[in-house]
Amino acid sequence: MAIETDLLQNTTDDVKNTSGQNIDATSAANDLPDYMELTAAAQWLKFPRSVEVDFKQHYYYSTIQVTRWAFVAGFLLYSMFGYLDLYVAPISLKQVWLIRFGIACPTLIFVVLLSLLKKPAPFMQLFSAIAATIGGLGIVGMILVTEPRRSS
Numbered sequence: 001m002a003i004e005t006d007l008l009q010n011t012t013d014d015v016k017n018t019s020g021q022n023i024d025a026t027s028a029a030n031d032l033p034d035y036m037e038l039t040a041a042a043q044w045l046k047f048p049r050s051v052e053v054d055f056k057q058h059y060y061y062s063t064i065q066v067t068r069w070a071f072v073a074g075f076l077l078y079s080m081f082g083y084l085d086l087y088v089a090p091i092s093l094k095q096v097w098l099i100r101f102g103i104a105c106p107t108l109i110f111v112v113l114l115s116l117l118k119k120p121a122p123f124m125q126l127f128s129a130i131a132a133t134i135g136g137l138g139i140v141g142m143i144l145v146t147e148p149r150r151s152s
Helices: 002-012 025-031 035-042 049-080 082-088 093-115 121-145
Strands: 014-016 022-024
Touching: 049 082, 049 093, 049 121, 082 093, 093 121
Parallel strands: none
Antiparallel strands: 014 022
């Protein structure tokens, strides 16, 4: 019963729209596209423009913090493995560190810095994919340039 009362109370409270203006919840519900319209559009994975724009904005702002922390953690892990290069690839250390600290790590930091700006928001998924690809190709490149240890 308490849950139902809370739900009924929440429908009459004021809510904020995407531009931050207070609006009545009833009028907000009336402004939404019809459920049947959304269901019909779902089969093509294309919704009305207003719904798409609101969803993309909500998705970006609800995931950007996690994305930033993931790239910071990735940078820390990627750079800390540079210590192992001293033992695993002493002969190819210059080439391996050039790939690690000259290409991959700066790319990860660049994406974190880009995420702090408002303008590149529509392109964050693209930037994230490019950074992840560069990180993966960096590992492949380090494997390719590493010369085997010589026995003494």
